[in-house]
Amino acid sequence: MKELEYPFDGDLILASKKSLKRQLLAERQDFLSKKIAILGGGTTAAIRQTLELFLLQYGISPSFYESEYNQYYQDACFDNPRLMEFGPDLIYVCTSNRNVIHYPEMSDSAEQIGEKLRGEYDRFEKIWSCLRETYHCPVIQNNFEMPAYRLLGNKDASDPHGRVHFLSRLNLLFAEYADSHDNFFLCDINYISADYGLREWSDPFYWYMYKYALNVSAIPLLSFNVANIIKSLYGKNQKGLVLDLDNTLWGGVVGDDGPEHIVIGPEEAEGQAYTEFQEYVRDLSKLGVLLTVDSKNDEENALAGLRHPDSVLHPEDFVCVKANWDPKDRNFTQIAQSLNLLPESLVFVDDNPAERHIIKSAYPGVATPAMEEAHHYIQSIDRAGYFEVTVLSEDDRRRSEMYKENAQREQLKSSFSDYREYLLSLEMKAVIRPFEPVYLDRIAQLTNKSNQFNLTTKRYTPADIARVAEDPVYLTFYGKLEDRFGDNGVVSILIGRKESGICHMDLWLMSCRVLKRDMEYAMMDALVERCRQESLTEIRGYYYPTAKNKMVRDFYGDMGFTLLSEDEEGNRTWQFLIDDAYQKKNTVIAIV
Amino acid sequence: MTREEVYEQLNQVFRQVFDDEDIVVSDSTTADDIEDWDSLEHINLVVAVEKQFSIKFNMGEVNSFQNVGEMVDLILQRVG
Numbered sequence: 019m020k021e022l023e024y025p026f027d028g029d030l031i032l033a034s035k036k037s038l039k040r041q042l043l044a045e046r047q048d049f050l051s052k053k054i055a056i057l058g059g060g061t062t063a064a065i066r067q068t069l070e071l072f073l074l075q076y077g078i079s080p081s082f083y084e085s086e087y088n089q090y091y092q093d094a095c096f097d098n099p100r101l102m103e104f105g106p107d108l109i110y111v112c113t114s115n116r117n118v119i120h121y122p123e124m125s126d127s128a129e130q131i132g133e134k135l136r137g138e139y140d141r142f143e144k145i146w147s148c149l150r151e152t153y154h155c156p157v158i159q160n161n162f163e164m165p166a167y168r169l170l171g172n173k174d175a176s177d178p179h180g181r182v183h184f185l186s187r188l189n190l191l192f193a194e195y196a197d198s199h200d201n202f203f204l205c206d207i208n209y210i211s212a213d214y215g216l217r218e219w220s221d222p223f224y225w226y227m228y229k230y231a232l233n234v235s236a237i238p239l240l241s242f243n244v245a246n247i248i249k250s251l252y253g254k255n256q257k258g259l260v261l262d263l264d265n266t267l268w269g270g271v272v273g274d275d276g277p278e279h280i281v282i283g284p285e286e287a288e289g290q291a292y293t294e295f296q297e298y299v300r301d302l303s304k305l306g307v308l309l310t311v312d313s314k315n316d317e318e319n320a321l322a323g324l325r326h327p328d329s330v331l332h333p334e335d336f337v338c339v340k341a342n343w344d345p346k347d348r349n350f351t352q353i354a355q356s357l358n359l360l361p362e363s364l365v366f367v368d369d370n371p372a373e374r375h376i377i378k379s380a381y382p383g384v385a386t387p388a389m390e391e392a393h394h395y396i397q398s399i400d401r402a403g404y405f406e407v408t409v410l411s412e413d414d415r416r417r418s419e420m421y422k423e424n425a426q427r428e429q430l431k432s433s434f435s436d437y438r439e440y441l442l443s444l445e446m447k448a449v450i451r452p453f454e455p456v457y458l459d460r461i462a463q464l465t466n467k468s469n470q471f472n473l474t475t476k477r478y479t480p481a482d483i484a485r486v487a488e489d490p491v492y493l494t495f496y497g498k499l500e501d502r503f504g505d506n507g508v509v510s511i512l513i514g515r516k517e518s519g520i521c522h523m524d525l526w527l528m529s530c531r532v533l534k535r536d537m538e539y540a541m542m543d544a545l546v547e548r549c550r551q552e553s554l555t556e557i558r559g560y561y562y563p564t565a566k567n568k569m570v571r572d573f574y575g576d577m578g579f580t581l582l583s584e585d586e587e588g589n590r591t592w593q594f595l596i597d598d599a600y601q602k603k604n605t606v607i608a609i610v
Numbered sequence: 611m612t613r614e615e616v617y618e619q620l621n622q623v624f625r626q627v628f629d630d631e632d633i634v635v636s637d638s639t640t641a642d643d644i645e646d647w648d649s650l651e652h653i654n655l656v657v658a659v660e661k662q663f664s665i666k667f668n669m670g671e672v673n674s675f676q677n678v679g680e681m682v683d684l685i686l687q688r689v690g
Contacts, residue, residue: 029657029658029661032654032657032658033623033626033627033654033657033658033661034626034627034629035654036627036628036629036646037626037629040629061650063650063653064650064653064654223669226669227653227669227672227673228653230653234653234654234657235657
């Protein structure tokens, strides 16, 4: 919904939040439900209301627990049957510098200041450890915005008595905790408030009047940032950029001006802006964001532009280049298909509003940030939170390479007429084992990101996965696939639950990047073998339809299961009886 | 701005904030007359009114309105 896309009008969101909510709920049905507890150090009502809007926009339907005013510490650290019963999936501790109890006094010695710092930090660390031990769920914690005034002027930053100095030290301690603990994420209100304008953000009117620790008009920006962290945790980040070239990655039109005359590089102001934008895009790709080109150009000219000596990006940085004279939405569709991605997981980056309109009309859910001035390009993409980083796995860092390896596989495939011959030529090797600690993050990430090849679409946090891994009632499997072109990493996850001699499949998913490689057969073989070891004689498979997982509607049938029942919503239950006649289905992947 | 013009805009704000196209407020309207108008929504309402008329109420004023009429008096004072 346009009203909720960055850059948004916060006041408009606040004024029309009821009608926005109504419209969002009418737009779709397939929301992911999440229980979110907000533990506040001030009033949080409008934070909850606007957070709900941004989450609905991301396809997450929240229900809320909200602490009473300023009860964040009590709610976290003492017995709390109400919160326990609520059973949060995620907890947001929404505090501010108004919640610091003991600031340094001018008469304090260095030791006294150190004790105060420790005291403030320890109080928060106690909150985090209580929440961790009791609720085992991700925690989002605000750090501190800078103080609203500086008693010592500029010296407030360097003198240990200054609040600027004190809060900066606290922020550093918070950051160190976040950096060394899983499932803990900072909401950086220090940055967000500066970006918004600290003077406006900290207008004390709202504290005195309503006990809001920030300007009410700034609340949507705060909620947006929290929503970005949450959607990232649940695998709803965008995955790639679809980039225009002329006047997007460089100034000028390469086909008309010639590659030697495009505007890029250090000589002039505009060229510097494009260079910095290209550097930003390159750095995104190092985080795993896939880069593609959708440009109206002869391919030859497009590539010549990317080979300009001052171009930061080169043709090989892109996993897909569509430079032709087809309509952009057609290219866009093909790019999404060739990467096995949903269109909505790509961001369309083009300076031409007409092209953005075409994409938006074809795919209303695709983000098409306004790219108006080259010197604001970075900000347009950066502030929108498309690629908010929460957990950065090795797979994310390698993603671009993997897609390039896939392109090589495609090339090899075209040289074989027999598909099995092709699969054999890939020299595939798989590791299939119970969950192991090093892969817990990746496993949780996959449960949240996989939509298409996912039978039950059950989502798990890393903490959930850790519990499942340790509970003997579950049979867990991760599958890792390697071949002659590279390592695909962990690509398939199964979770079976033992109950009265039957293994119920809570989860069966596979990354679409290894479709048609027979990996699902290898997983089935491993499942049957483990069931036998556990003396289980039957496997029950479940298929719950979503808007995205039609491809596996008959998956269990293909695996040799029998359909037991199907209800009117299309939920299916399948049965597989394990007998001695079971023949291994996988014949092309070596299990190591 | 006339009192009528203020009311015209003010009704729009109320309709938006309470998501109810049928709201018509008058001098005697109070929070008791509108179902969702509680102290938390009052904050949103005040912020929306301030935005609509490009004015700021001061701390003493925000919680002093006995009815919509008093709010309109203040708006008229501010916008001139």
